[in-house]
Amino acid sequence: MRRIEFLAGCALPLLLATPAAAQSLQDRDPGLLAPVDPAPVDPASPAPAVPVVTPATAPTAEGAGEDQVQFSSDTLEYDFDADIVTATGAVRMTREGDRLRADRVVWNRKTGKVVANGNVAVTNPEGDVAYGDSIELTDSLKDGVVDNMLVVLEQGGRMAAVRGTRNQDGTLFLERAVYSPCAVSHSDGCPKEPTWKITAIRVVYRPQRERVYFDGARIHLFGVSTPPLPRFSVPIGGRGDTGLLTPGFNITRLNGVEVVLPVNFALGPDKSLVVAPHIFTSELPMIEARYRQLTELGAFSITGYATSSRRSRDLSGGFTSETERAFRGYLDGVGRFQFDENWSLSGSLRLVTDRTFLRRYDISWEDRLRSTVSLERIDTNSYFAISGWAVQTLRVGDRQDLQPVALPEIDYRRRVPDALLGGTLQLQLNTLSIGRKSGQDTQRAFASARWDWRGITVAGQEVTLTAYARGDAYNTTNIAATTVASYRGLEGFQTRGIAALAADVRWPFIGEMFGGFQRFSPRVQLVVTPPTRNLAIPNEDARAVDLEDSNLFALNRFPGYDRWEDSSRITYGADWALDLPGVSISTNVGQSYRLNARPSILPDGTGLSDRLSDIVGRTNVRIGDLVTFTHRYRLDKNNLAVRRNEIDATIGSRRTYAQIGYLRLNRNIDIQDLQDREELRAGGRVGIGRFWSIWGSALIDLTDREEDPLLSAADGFTPIRHRIGVAYQDDCVDLGITWRRDYQTTGDARAGNSYLLTLSFKNLGR
Numbered sequence: 001m002r003r004i005e006f007l008a009g010c011a012l013p014l015l016l017a018t019p020a021a022a023q024s025l026q027d028r029d030p031g032l033l034a035p036v037d038p039a040p041v042d043p044a045s046p047a048p049a050v051p052v053v054t055p056a057t058a059p060t061a062e063g064a065g066e067d068q069v070q071f072s073s074d075t076l077e078y079d080f081d082a083d084i085v086t087a088t089g090a091v092r093m094t095r096e097g098d099r100l101r102a103d104r105v106v107w108n109r110k111t112g113k114v115v116a117n118g119n120v121a122v123t124n125p126e127g128d129v130a131y132g133d134s135i136e137l138t139d140s141l142k143d144g145v146v147d148n149m150l151v152v153l154e155q156g157g158r159m160a161a162v163r164g165t166r167n168q169d170g171t172l173f174l175e176r177a178v179y180s181p182c183a184v185s186h187s188d189g190c191p192k193e194p195t196w197k198i199t200a201i202r203v204v205y206r207p208q209r210e211r212v213y214f215d216g217a218r219i220h221l222f223g224v225s226t227p228p229l230p231r232f233s234v235p236i237g238g239r240g241d242t243g244l245l246t247p248g249f250n251i252t253r254l255n256g257v258e259v260v261l262p263v264n265f266a267l268g269p270d271k272s273l274v275v276a277p278h279i280f281t282s283e284l285p286m287i288e289a290r291y292r293q294l295t296e297l298g299a300f301s302i303t304g305y306a307t308s309s310r311r312s313r314d315l316s317g318g319f320t321s322e323t324e325r326a327f328r329g330y331l332d333g334v335g336r337f338q339f340d341e342n343w344s345l346s347g348s349l350r351l352v353t354d355r356t357f358l359r360r361y362d363i364s365w366e367d368r369l370r371s372t373v374s375l376e377r378i379d380t381n382s383y384f385a386i387s388g389w390a391v392q393t394l395r396v397g398d399r400q401d402l403q404p405v406a407l408p409e410i411d412y413r414r415r416v417p418d419a420l421l422g423g424t425l426q427l428q429l430n431t432l433s434i435g436r437k438s439g440q441d442t443q444r445a446f447a448s449a450r451w452d453w454r455g456i457t458v459a460g461q462e463v464t465l466t467a468y469a470r471g472d473a474y475n476t477t478n479i480a481a482t483t484v485a486s487y488r489g490l491e492g493f494q495t496r497g498i499a500a501l502a503a504d505v506r507w508p509f510i511g512e513m514f515g516g517f518q519r520f521s522p523r524v525q526l527v528v529t530p531p532t533r534n535l536a537i538p539n540e541d542a543r544a545v546d547l548e549d550s551n552l553f554a555l556n557r558f559p560g561y562d563r564w565e566d567s568s569r570i571t572y573g574a575d576w577a578l579d580l581p582g583v584s585i586s587t588n589v590g591q592s593y594r595l596n597a598r599p600s601i602l603p604d605g606t607g608l609s610d611r612l613s614d615i616v617g618r619t620n621v622r623i624g625d626l627v628t629f630t631h632r633y634r635l636d637k638n639n640l641a642v643r644r645n646e647i648d649a650t651i652g653s654r655r656t657y658a659q660i661g662y663l664r665l666n667r668n669i670d671i672q673d674l675q676d677r678e679e680l681r682a683g684g685r686v687g688i689g690r691f692w693s694i695w696g697s698a699l700i701d702l703t704d705r706e707e708d709p710l711l712s713a714a715d716g717f718t719p720i721r722h723r724i725g726v727a728y729q730d731d732c733v734d735l736g737i738t739w740r741r742d743y744q745t746t747g748d749a750r751a752g753n754s755y756l757l758t759l760s761f762k763n764l765g766r
Contacts, residue, residue: 070092070093070094070095071087071092071093071094072090072091072092073087073088073089073090073091073092073105074088074089074090075087075088075089082108082110083108083109083110084106084107084108084109085106085107085109086104086105086106086107087104087105087106087107088103088104088105089103090103091103091104091105091116093105096125097124097125098122098123098124098125099122099123100114100116100120100121100122100123100135100137101119101120101121101122101123102116102117102118102119102120102121102135103117103118103119103120104116104117104118105117112138113136113137113138114136114137114138114144115134115135115136115137116134116135116136116137117133117134120132120133120134120135120146122135122137122146122166124170124207125170126154126170126207127154128151128152128153128154128205128207129151129152130146130149130150130151130152130164130166130172131149131150131151131152132146132147132148132149132150132164133147133148134146134147134148135147137166143165143166143167143168144165144166145163145164145165145166146163146164146165146166147162147163148162148163149161149162149163149164149174151164151172151174151205153205153236155210155236156181156236156762157179157180157181157236158179158180158181158184159172159174159177159178159179159203159205159212160177160178161174161175161176161177161178161203162175162176162177163175163176164177169208170206170207170208171204171205171206171207172203172204172205173202173203173204174202174203174204174205175201175202176201177199177200177202177203178197178198178199178200179197179198179200179203179212179214180194180196180197180198180732181731181732181762182194182195182196182197182730182731182732182733182762183731183732193223194732195221195222195730195732195733196219196220196221196222196732196733196761197219197220198214198217198218198219198220199217199218199220200214200215200216200217200218201215201216201217202214202215202216203215205236209241210235210236210241211233211234211235211236211241212233212234212236213231213232213233214229214231214232214233214234215231216228217229217231217232221733232244241264241266242263242264242265242266243263243264244261244262244263244264245262245263245264245274245276246262246759246760246761247259247260247261247262248260248262248758249756249757250362250754250755250756250757251754251755251756252362252752252753252754252755253750253752253753253754254282254283254360254748254749254750254752255280255281255282255283255360255361256280256281256282256283257280257281257282258278258279258280259278259279260276260277260278260279260288261276261277261279262274262275262276262288263275263276270293270294270295271291271292271293271294272291272292273289273290273291274288274289274290274291275287275288275289276288276289276290278307278361283307283309284307284308284309285307286305286306286307286361287305287306287307288303288304288305289303289304290302290303290304291303295337297337297338297339298335298336298337298338298344298345299335299336300333300334300335300336300337301333301334301335302331302332302333302334302349303331303332303333304329304330304331304332305329305330305357305361305363306327306328306329307327307328307329307361308325308326308327308328309325309326309328309360309748310323310324310325310326310748311323311324311325311326311328311353311354311356311357311360311747311748312354312355312356312746312747312748313747315355315356315396315397315746315747323747323748326353326354327353328353328354328357329352329353329357330351330352330353330357330358330363331349331350331351331352332348332349332350333347333348333349333350334347334348334349335347335348342377342378342379343375343376343377344375344376344377344378345373345374345375345376346372346373346374346376347371347372347373347374348370348371348372349371350369350370350371350392351369351371351392352369352392352394355393355394355395355396355746355747356394356746356747356748356749358394359746359749360748360749362754366394367393367394367395368391368392368393368394368395369391369392369394370389370390370391370392371389371390371392372387372388372389373387373388373389374386374387374388375387381414381415381416381417382412382413382414382415383411383412383413384411384412384413385409385410385411385412386408386409386410387406387408387409387410387411388405388406388407388408388409389405389406389407390403390404390405390406390407391403391404391405396746399438400437401436401437401438401439402436402437402438402439402481403436404434404435404436404439404540405434405435405436406432406433406434407433407435408431408432408433409430409431409432409433410429410430410431410432411428411429411430412428412429412430413426413427413428413429414426414427414428415427419451420451420453421453422453423451423452423453423454423465424451424452424453425449425450425451426449426450426451426452427447427448427449428446428447428448428449428450429446429447430444430445430446430447430448430561431443431444431445431446432444432445434540436481438481439478439481439482440476440477440478440479440481440482440488440538441476441477441478442474442475442476442489442538442540443474443475443476444472444473444474444475444540444561444562445472445473446470446471446472446473446561447470447471448468448469448470448471448498449468449469449470450466450467450468451466451467451468452464452465452466453465453466459507460507460508461505461506461507462505462506462507462508463503463504463505464502464503464504464505464506465502465503465504466500466501466502466503466504466555467500467501467502468498468499468500468501468502468555469497469498469499469500470497470498470499471495471496471497471498472495472496472497472498472537472561473493473494473495473496474489474493474494474495474496474537474538475492475493475494476488476489476490476491476492476494476538477491477492479491479538482538486535486539486601486603487538487539487540487543488538489535489536489537489538489539490536490537494533494536494537495533496532496533496534496536496537497532498529498532498564498566499529499530500527500528500529500555501527501528501529502525502526502527502528502555503525503526504523504524504525504526504553505523505524505525506521506522506523507521507522507523508520508521509521513578514578514580515580515581516578516579516580516581516583517578517579518576518577518578518579519575519576519577519578520574520575520576521574521575521576522572522573522574523553523572523573523574523575523590524570524571524572525553525570525571525572526569526570526571527555527568527569527570527571528568529564529565529566529567529568530566531566531598532564532566534563534564534566534601535601537562537563538562539562539563540560540562541559541560541561541562542558542559542560542561542562542563544559545557545558545559545563545602545603545606545608546606546607546644546667547606547607547608547613547614547616547634548616548632548634548644549588549590549616549617549618549632552571552573552590552592552616553571553573553590557602557608563601565602565608566601567594567595567596567598567600568594568595568596569592569593569594569595570592570593570595571590571591571592571593572590572591572592573588573589573590573591573617574588574589574590575587575588576588582623582624583622583623583624584620584621584622585619585620585621585622586619586620587617587618587619587620588617588618589615589616589617590615590616590617591612591613591614591615591616591637592608592612592613593611593612593613594610594611594612597611603669604668604669605643605667605668605669606667606669607634607643607667610637612637613637614634614635614636614637614643615634615635615637615640616632616633616634616635616644617632617633618630618631618632618633619631625653625654626651626652626653627649627650627651628649628650629647629648629649629650630647630648630649631646631647632644632645632646633645633646641666642664642666643665643666643667644664644665644666644667645662645663645664645666646662646663646664647660647661647662647663648660648661649661652684652685653687655685655687655693656685656686656687656693657684657685658682658683658684659681659682659683659684660680660681660682660683661680661681661682662679662680662681663677663678663679664677664678664702665677665678666678676703677701677703678701678702678703678704679699679700679701679702679703680698680699680700680702681697681698681699681700682697682698682700683695683696683697683698684696684697690730691728691729691730692726692727692728693726693727693728693729694724694725694726694727695724695725695726695727696722696723696724696725697722697723698719698721698722698723699719699720699721699722700717700718700719700720701717701718701719701720702716702717702718703716703718704716718743719741719743720742720743720744721740721741721742721743721744722740722741723738723739723740724738724739724740725737725738725739731762732761732762733759733760733761733762734758734759734760735758735759735760736756736757736758736759737755737756737757737758738755738756738757738758739753739754739755740753740754740755740756741753741754742754
């Protein structure tokens, strides 16, 4: 018993002693070894060769520093003569964030050598774990040699090596190593070959830089190996670093083979620059640059493209194939800054040199670009904004000098809760200036007030009362430049007053049906408003008017502010919904009737021009995660002819599904903004096995000359473009091949085929 007390008192404080200071052992859990005050040592007492110490606990020593080693094990043996400590059974050692776990640890106090065996794992402060059959360390736990080493990185990925060395700074040097983020076993635990891996003669991992360096490396993809590569490195964390990013490959009819070689320049922890040369076999190179920066107030990015190639001349007069060589480019910037909890500034800049550049180089298929800026202040009950925007058209036949520039728009809104009989009062002040280089210019200002009160009657009806008043002032010049007469208004300064009273009653009923619940809610709305001077005011923001389910019960069915529906009316309809286990169905339908016979300013074909409106509705069906179906429609009030028919449906699972979208507008409106159209959108994906899939999509113009005799050149079935691809995707690689065909030629953006190869490795490049 004397020897056991002696060892528990003296062996533990000496266990991790260094020349600078003694290292104490700290108590972490019941049963862990901890420092105790040593008992006096009797020099005459003979010490046993291999004494055994059972686990003990004690409070943590006072004055313990950060470089202490926390230590625990089931048993501890100390050889006094050799000055060797042996710990066995669930050994745990921790020092300054470095942790060691093993079945057996032998520490030679004379040499400072620590050898661990059996289920060995060493974890660094970054969270990376190194496994090995045998690990030889110094007593700092920071450096050593590992045989048959496996490293699991905190950011994802594994490295295995025949032998590894760990320096004091945490750097790992691996010999004859392999790196891969891929799984090396199936879900049933059976081993498998990773989808891709890098084998190298020598690998260096620097945790501080979050980067892995390879010497004599080869990349293996699906078992196919590349030739030996020059020395390179890859980031393994989220931090950006300077280096080559994943290249891109594309083949198009006009540009030939395209190779993109992006290089990232890390300019700091909060900013980076990517320069990406685009090399073509049939055209001059193009340079792309992307700059991004994160600041204390927000973030912004700006992207630019620049090249020289043959481009089509001005397409405002229609299609043409005449070309001329010129500088071509595109600028795309976006940013947002939050100054405090209320104030923010956001904006975007989008400019292109010509109308076909974006399509020619497959950057975007948009038909107009908007540049915006907005300074906003938002709190619980108010909103203030100073905004502006400019439009650049890419449409064939549109004149750029007729495109609007709105600067500034000043909008202020104030909500006053519990005002006037418990209702909500909303106040608004708005002013806007719109200018065009060769078109109509308009300045607008208005002030409005809206009061809403909502209540529930004893019988359960939901009642909403609304009162609205607004005063407008407009100034307009050069109205002759606007081709549609109803959009012009009168030249000079004009004023207008608007007022409306509305009552909306909804009566919901609920009950059981087919093992679920159904809800039926009839709804009636009455809107009373006096005549309004609409045609004296220019129409800038209320042109795309159409009756649909979303605006059926709106106070004003015109979008924007420039037109007001001044006909008193009654609107009626109903909502119905059925909720079953795994199935939900909802539908609504409605119609409106004008209470006076005044001529309407709404164009024929909008569904609102006559006293009795068309019938509109929408139906949604959802069956679990298998079926999603939405149908929107408008039926002619006289003969129930379908004036709007829109279907969006998705059937299938996340891996195998089919999508269809169909739209037919048969409104017979002779206004360019509201032209009729019929189109079909289809797409789908079929999963093959666990990782492979085939996918495709197509857009087809079904419009014929009868539906749009003025602008459409379609013959009833005109494909626009389609895409077909094969893709492979697992936990560590994305691989795809896509064939796209464009069927329409617009200037130098020619019809033809293009092929795209995509390859992305997880944790390799960015």
